[in-house]
Amino acid sequence: MSDPVLYEQDGHVVTMTLNRPETRNAITEMEVVDAIIASLERAQGDMSVRAIVLTGAGPAFSSGGNIKHMRDEVGTFSGNSAQIRENYRRGIQRIPRAFHELDVPCIAAVNGPAHGAGCDLALMCDIRIAGESALFAESFAKVGIIPGDGGAWLLPRAVGLSRANEMIFTGRAIDAKRAAEWGLVSSVVPDAQLMETALTLAREIAGNAPDILRMSKRLVREGQRMDLPSLLELSAAFQGIAHRTADHREAIAATFERRAPNYTGA
Known part of the structure; x- marks a missing residue:
């Protein structure tokens, strides 16, 4: 059987394909x-x-949970209620935890349906770009379960409480255009242009200093749970580090010399 995730690096950009x-x-x-x-x-x-x-192979981004496994009560969906709780904690819930610890900026290139946990997987990324065929659904209610992998935390932060509740309570899918109107995705592009659009953005991001990218992402993440004075203190500490990096000096020099900077991560 093929690898569950393909990992390909080109320069400073990694493409992960489900x-x-x-x-x-x-x-x-x-x-x-x-x-x-x-x-x-x-x-x-x-x-x-x-x-x-991050994208998906074939016509879908991710269907989320394996419906056949739900029907057969195997894998994640096996055992009594206590066992299923542990299956989630030791299984799929490790994914949002890993994304929460990821300091590298991540773009979801949503190439088709992103349903249930697949929708939540897209939400775990920092930026979402949708192909025109993309569909987003918090479809858990349609199969008689609840968002079990962080969707109840992620979705309101992306689209607001009212729209998140509408998606969760109905399980109804929204298309790429509606997702853009609601702020769930940054942009919608023709399917044929999706990967190049996402990679172009990734390369633009990757043109910046690696430590600065990672610290910036950490600040944004921590800002979701900190008050402003606490975030300002953390920002001051990070800024003290940033101002004494070789990459900061290189950025200033490149600005004055009107050339592209050459960042080394130092």
């Missing part, structure tokens, strides 16, 4: 969970990586 098109890139199987986390940890530990693009 590679289970036969299940529409369902992510509840343990080997898929392990592969996603291993890829994120690999990128996190490699300072040459400055941006990630």
Whole structure:
């Protein structure tokens, strides 16, 4: 069987491709969970990586949970209620935790349906770009379950409480155009242009100093749970580090010399 996640690096940009098109890139199987986390940890530990693009193989971004496994009560969905709780904690819930620890900017290139946990997977990324065929659904209610992998935390922060509740309570899908209107995605592009658009943005991001990118992402993340005075204190500490990096000096020199900077991560 092929690798559950393809990891390809070109320069400072990594493309991660969910590679289970036969299940529409369902992510509840343990080997898929392990592969996603291993890829994120690999990128996190490699300072040459400055941006990630996450997409899906085939016509879907991710169907989320494996419906056949739900029907057969196997894998994540096996055992009594207490066991299923542990299956979630030791399985798919490790994915949002890994994304929460990821300091590398990550772009979701949503190439088709992103349903249930697949929608939440897109929400775990920092930026979302949708192809015209993309669909987004917090579809848990449609199969008689609740958002079990962080969607109830992620979605309101993306689209606001009222629209998040509408999506969660109805399970109804919204198309790419509506997703853009609601702020769930940054932009919508023709399907044929999706990957190049996402990679172009990733390369632009990767043109900046790696430490600065990672500290900036950390500030944004911490800002979601800190008050302003606390965030300002953290910002001052990070700024003290940033001002004494070689990359900061290189950026200033490149500005005065009217040339592209050459960042080394130092």
